[in-house]
Amino acid sequence: MIFSTNSKSDLKNAADMLKENEPTLKIDFKNSEPSNNNQLWLKKTFKKYYFKYFINVALPEKINLHEFGFRYFDEKMYRHFSFNSPGEIYAFVLKFSPSDIYCSSSFYRNPSEPMDKKEWYGSELIFDIDGKDLHLECTLEHNYTRCHGCNLINAGVLEKCSNCNGSRLNVIEIPCKNCIFFLKKEVKKLINLLVEDFGIDSKTISVYFSGNNGFHLHVADKDYLPLLSVERAEISSYLLGKGFKLETLGLKINNDKKFIPILKNKQLLDCGWRGRILKNLKINFYSGKNADNNFIKQIEKLETIWNCDFQQKVAKTIEDLSVKIDPMVTMDIHRIFRLAGSLNSKSGFAKILCNDVDSFDPFKDACFFDKSTIEIVSKIDTSIFFKGKKYNLNKGSNSVPEYVAVYLISKGLADINLKEI
Amino acid sequence: MSIKLGTNDLAKYPFLNEASTYVKETHFDLQEFDRTEMEFILNRSFNKIDNFIKNGETNYKLEKFEIEILTFLASLLILKSASIDIITKKFALFESMRFEKYLVEDLKNSFKDEKKRLILLKIFNEIFKIDIFCETIVNEFYKIRVIDYIHRSIVFHEEEWKLINRTVKNGFVYLNVNEIVRLFRNELSLLIIDKIKNMKLVTFPDKVLKKSQNLKIYWDSINKRSKVSDHVNKNRTTPPCIDHIYKVLNNGENLPHSARLLLATFLLFSEKNIEEIIEIFKKLPDYNEQITRYQLEHLSGKKGSSKKYFVPSCEKIKLQNLCHETFVCKGIINPIQLLGKRRDEIEKEEGKG
Incomplete structure (x- = not known):
């Protein structure tokens, strides 16, 4: 495991650190101030979270080899920071209360230098499954x-x-139960492919709720660290089912639209994408003298049952079986990712490790604010489930628990009542 | 278990460490190439290089292992002394293709012969620093780790090499012998180039120098023809992707199929005739006039379906990793859009912006 949660002892002397390290903090970051009341209140509330729950923040083992980045409540992004200890980061976060905290998946010799001088060592393999890429009707x-x-x-x-x-x-985006269900389905598909095809040990795969509407998978397998961007793109392409050739199934279609068997040796038909497609289409493998003919006959018969051509059916199957990852995230080795345990300013949820994907509920497990009552002004009539309870809000003034207030304000669906400032 | 290579193996694979050890153990001094008895070896080496670069021909017939090892060594010396990058790369490519043929044969036989298999696994481990595994439950397939596969296959642009079109299981990619050897051709070629580059010699045997001199004379004679970039009108803007291909060509390096297609369609669209384009493609290490001519005629619509192929779009060029975008590319969707523009016009526009 490359990322580890902070121990209490690491943070023990953080207050002292705050004073000691102040002169070394980047000056330009100090000049950013929230521009409205919502941001001011969120800043105060986020700071409270980090004060109370910094132990949730999973910092990389070798902190000094990673680049850190922060977004402040003025929505500006600040990159190329580096730290030597958890205490330094804690001090920084408490001092400036950023809206978002990011950390590179890459290791660099000089993480705070500009990109061309960083000296890249390697990068964790990371996958991003985002709700918007599922194109769900709901x-x-x-x-x-x-x-x-x-x-x-x-x-x-x-x-x-x-x-x-x-x-x-x-x-x-306000993900519903259906959205979360289908996101989890993609996560499980991805884990299955990584384990079965790539032989990656499931113990090295960590699943994180992204903090908004998706999941991040981190693979801490040392063999994958040195992979270059183009090599990661090839892995993404495999998972997305891009570039599959019909011939890979052991047949081709000639000019008369007849199937011609092309692989003499069909011993390996049950593996990888080939095996997955044939299994999904319920096409069996044959051995012996008439193996090729039986294989083709079976497909011809199925075509009449499906009432659609084989190529279309294969394309549809690939679409169903592929994992809807964002390929740009996987291939970008210089990207900085939301730090596990930190808050996502799009929702106020934390990016959090999911030990059990099936039972994970972001509206319960990623929500760390308290239930003290907060006055907000809702911009809409809506109802929302939090921690197993339904909250009905009318347009205008409402009293809700702090966690509901943070979510709706972060989403831009409500304003904070001035008396809370 | 220590695996000892046979003399036949050394004849086929004279680039192995054991072949170098053999030379050292016999206390062979490089100056011995000046001896009359060695003329046979030097002529054999020179003819091999000559055949590679002039005719693209390879001879697979093997002599005794001592002769093969010394021929390989003499070839490296001649090439080192000549120091012509393009010829070195051409030699490395053809020589690697020759070794590839032996490797395929040996791998095919290795499924029934455990000793042979162990020798080949040792060769792969020594040269390519990779473990290949024989899959016992599946006949006539080897497997390599997915990462080792991706690392090598990404240079191939054909879809059949994409991971999705491979048999992938439990972290391994299954390959037949032809595929596994093809996958390593580039590395074998680089290994030979490295061997030549890393040779440290103060003086070369006189007879080696003579042979390398002949090579230089030949090279100068064909190089009197214009350089690849001279085919381009200096006043006009050459798209950076095409410029990059010219650079690769001038270095004597090989081009993927997609780059050849881009260059050929671009030159055809620039109204170069087939003879002029063939002259440019001659720089390719694996140049074959017959194939080049056929393909150019096909692309220009003179052969086959009579369909004239258009220059690929910038989007496609990007997908094929051939894009080397600079400011001149601003706002274009196909490199041919730069054909009508003069460089100074673009720079002027850029200055305004």
């Missing part, structure tokens, strides 16, 4: 659309604002 119903023109929050995903007909819109 999202059209339960997500919201905010109009940049008139600021109206529209229920559902729209192409034009229902108020001003403006088309400059952005979608506010």
